[in-house]
Amino acid sequence: MTETTTLMKSHSSVRRFKEQEIPQADLTEILTAAQMASSWKNFQSYSVIVVRSQEKKAALYEFVPQEAIRQSAAFLLFVGDLNRAEKGAKIHTDSFQPQGVEGLLISSVDAALAAQNTLLAAESMGYGGVIIGLVRYKSEEVSELFKLPDYTYPVFGIALGVPNQRxxxxxxxxxxxxxxxxxxxxxxxxxxxxxxxxxxxxAGARATTTWSQRLAEQFGQAEPSSTRRNLEQKKLL
Ligand SMILES: Cc1cc2nc3c(=O)[nH]c(=O)nc-3n(C[C@H](O)[C@H](O)[C@H](O)COP(=O)(O)O)c2cc1C
Structure with a gap:
């Protein structure tokens, strides 16, 4: 066992936070560490939008009513990002063809690895957080709110803060x-x-459905059409 594996094994998502800021120096340290995650061909096909303003969090909460967003000291939106790739590729060729599952896998995997690093770095400093994937179901609205350009899409967010619950x-x-x-x-x-x-x-008394029932709810129906529609609008499908 190491300090790192002990930290990793003590992870649990935190969805309620104290009204306490995360100093900018801490957030910079967390994100600088997170950025060292491996990425496909070192393309680093993701971006992070840091949301601290209560107004923006409230606007996001309108679409994605998760209390963790409203209470967070900082909400980090992880964006799958091939827009930067377009800028780089266009230096050398007029052909840019990111549409399809490869581009989506590359950018989602890169974002996920950086996000896990983010959460672990934050936890190592006494903060807590939760990944919010539900932004996907409102990807058109979220894209508009954060002015996401072509070749980008919201993968998930992380609500971060000082834990008020364990x-x-x-x-x-x-x-x-x-x-x-x-x-x-x-x-x-x-x-x-x-x-x-x-x-x-x-889960005890909090349990409403079983684990396999949740699998049935998720995969017993077709995927939400809004996710695909947004990816098509952003020229990724
Ligand atoms: C891609 C992804 C999306 C998630 N989205 C949400 C979400 O929208 N809301 C939420 O409360 N938790 C969300 N979670 C947190 C999971 O529910 C949580 O990680 C899982 O139940 C395991 O619990 P633990 O993190 O406390 O160990 C998400 C996790 C991942 C990896």
Missing amino acids: HDVKPRLPLSQMVFDEEYQEQSVEAIEAYDRVQAEY
């Missing part, structure tokens, strides 16, 4: 159900149901 660490799937020797192993129904019980026990 949850127990949420149990993960048994390692043996996620890490396989030499070849893939499909999951048994018994194993899924066993994890449903672990999750139910963790």
Whole structure:
């Protein structure tokens, strides 16, 4: 065990914050550390918009009513960003073709790695936070609010602040159900149901649905059309 792995294993999302600012020096330290995440070909295909003003947070909350956004000291919008790539590529060629799943995977993965670094760096300094993926479902409105240009899209945000709440660490799937020797192993129904019980026990009275019921809610229907529409508008699909 190291200080780093101990920190990583004590992670839990924080959704309620004290009315306390994050000094700019701390935020700069967090984001500078986050920026060292690996990225595809060092393209760094993401940008971060830092939102501190209460007005902007309130405007975002109108579309994405998550209390963590309103209470956060800083809300960081992670933007999948191939706009910068266009500027660089155009120096050498008139052909720029970022449309398709490769561009989306490259930029989303880069943003995700930097975001995880962000959260860990913040937690190491005593702050807490939560990733807010629900911005995706309002991507057209969010894009307009933050003036996102072509070849960019909101991947998720992170609400950051001084924790006013702590949850127990949420149990993960048994390692043996996620890490396989030499070849893939499909999951048994018994194993899924066993994890449903672990999750139910963790959630206690707060539980309304089981883990597998939430999978059914998410994947039992087609994806929201707004996400695709926004990506098409931004020339990424
Ligand atoms: C891509 C992504 C999007 C997420 N979006 C939301 C969100 O919109 N609202 C929220 O309350 N939590 C959100 N979360 C947090 C997850 O619910 C949380 O990480 C998960 O339940 C595990 O709990 P823990 O982080 O406390 O360990 C998101 C997490 C990820 C990775």
